[in-house]
Amino acid sequence: MMSLVYKDFMNLRVQAKLYALIIAVWTVVAGMEKNPSFLGGVLSIFSILIAITSCAYDERAGWDKYALTMPIGKRELVLSKYVVSFLILGVGMLVFTGLNLYLQTEPMEFLGQIGIFVALGLLAADIVLPIIFRFGTEKGRTFLMLIFLVPAVLGLVLGELELPLKVTLTEMELSIGMLGVGILLLPLSMWMSFRMYGRRDMRSNENRKNSI
Amino acid sequence: MEHALEIKNLTKTYSDFKLDHVNMELPTGCIMGLIGENGAGKSTTIRLILDLAKADSGEIKVLGEHLTTESRALKEQIGVVMDECNFPECLKLREIGKMMQGCYKTWNAARFEELKQKFCLPEGKCVKDFSRGMKMKLSIAVALSHDSKLLILDEATSGLDPIVRDEILDIFLDFIQDESHSIFISSHILSDLEKICDYITFLHEGKVVFSEEKTELLDKYVIVRCSEQELSCLDPSAVIGMRKSSFGTEALVLRGRVPEGYIKDPATIEDIMLYHVKHGGKRL
Structure with a gap:
């Protein structure tokens, strides 16, 4: 499986320069604003975005169909995308940690925030990857937007309605809760991805080329 | 082993197409050409052989065994070349070699190096910058750089100029010198198949019209x-x-x-x- 992860990182090399530039700009902005939380959000979204990009490259090349003719199982192909996503999330969180150390953020605040951002990346992978394995990258991107848009819109609407909802959570409580959900969902997400991928008839790649 | 490939009563139905009770046998040490017009079912047959699609009924034996996507040991012995190069486009040869080393237990890095030289494949270029001929040569080089006993080729020579095609046919003939090696090749270029094949199977509208020895x-x-x-x-x-x-x-x-x-x-x-x-x- 590590060969597949290696393949993804090598293939994403060109894109990586662009991502690195964007992250560098956000890091500088966050450092100047002394507010690293937005950078954390960007980095956690990047983890799944880059995994989706690697799936899109594979789709374009018809790689999956070819890879399955090699001594590689469907499980390895599926798991490698989770690994890519989590490795990028890990690198992103290292950048986030570095900036927080530089800004001397209060430890509990930092731990609460990093927990939320790790959970966000984890949840995004949990939800988006099975969808990609079933429907492909285009629909996967749409679902990703929905994952981030729906909670934001709901929050906005509920705030406007001024409902008597008195649930107050600290960052740490929210972080532990989200991480718990993200970790619990992970085996389910992987199981669904295996099933979705297993059901795929590689004719879909052929349709791309308009031949039987 | 008597047959490198045996297909019995293979049937697969799609909404717009049916592969209907297909039968064929490729004896070990021979080359079989699969011919037919577009949509005849050649690629579907190859997908079913490789377990990339599930058959409705019928039996397929590859090198005497049932092939599934999880048959790792068996897949070490099968080299596949699709109608286009399926390597992600930003990879270079060195990276493809390194990746394949991790995928195949029987990967032969020296052989891959030798074939790279023989095919004059450019070391510093990404796959996306390769010509179609180079891409097909790369796919063939990979298929020949592990313990392949059966080559399965789906339109591997289509879109190539006659000189490159001739070079590739020579490579196939070279591969078949080992009596334990066999080739199953689908192509529209019938003159190529006539040059190299021992057996010809003709598919028309999902059915086998004939599957016979070429000389006969x-x-x-x-x-x-x-x-x-x-x-x-x-x-x-x-x-x-x-x-x-x-x-x-x-x-x-x-x-x-x-x-x-x-x-x-x-x-x-x-x-x-x-x-x-x-x-x-x-x-x-």
Whole structure:
């Protein structure tokens, strides 16, 4: 499986320069604003975005169909995308940690925030990857937007309605809760991805080329 | 092992197409060409062989075993070349070699290096910058750089110029020198198949029209050139197909059923295929 992860990182090399530039700009902005939380959000979204990009490259090349003719199982192909996503999330969180150390953020605040951002990346992978394995990258991107848009819109609407909802959570409580959900969902997400991928008839790649 | 590939009653139904009770056998040490028009079911057959799609019924044995996507040991012995290069486009040769080293236990890095040199593949370029010929050579180099005993090639030579195609055919002939090696190749370029194949299987609308030894096939039919009246004297059951032109009539006829005195030309695989499909059903 590590060969597949290696393949993804090598293939994403060109894109990586662009991502690195964007992250560098956000890091500088966050450092100047002394507010690293937005950078954390960007980095956690990047983890799944880059995994989706690697799936899109594979789709374009018809790689999956070819890879399955090699001594590689469907499980390895599926798991490698989770690994890519989590490795990028890990690198992103290292950048986030570095900036927080530089800004001397209060430890509990930092731990609460990093927990939320790790959970966000984890949840995004949990939800988006099975969808990609079933429907492909285009629909996967749409679902990703929905994952981030729906909670934001709901929050906005509920705030406007001024409902008597008195649930107050600290960052740490929210972080532990989200991480718990993200970790619990992970085996389910992987199981669904295996099933979705297993059901795929590689004719879909052929349709791309308009031949039987 | 007697057969490198055995297919029995293979059936697969899609909403718009049906592969219908396909049977064929590729003896070990031989090359079989799979021919047929677009949509005849060649790629579907190859997908089913490789377990990239599930058959509705029938049996497939590859190197004597049932192949599934999880048959790792068996897949070490199968080299596959699709109709296009399926390596992600930003990879370079060195990275492909390194990746393959991790994928195949039997990966032969020295052999890959040798084939890279032989095919003059550019080391510093990404796959996306390769010409189509280079991409196909890369796919073939990869297929030959592990313990392949059976090569499965889906339109591997289409879109290539005659010189590159000839080079590639030579490579296949070289591969088959080992008697334990076999090749199953689908192609539209019938002249290529005529050059290298021992067996020809013709698929039409999802059904096998024939699956025979090439020499027997070429011996079996002749092209008869005569007048319409002369053709009408032939046994209609011996005439596979006919076509009229301003110069007379041409027909594909069973060789043994043509009396003396008729002008007979050897039939090519292309003639046999065309008369079965395009000019068939016009028997006198």
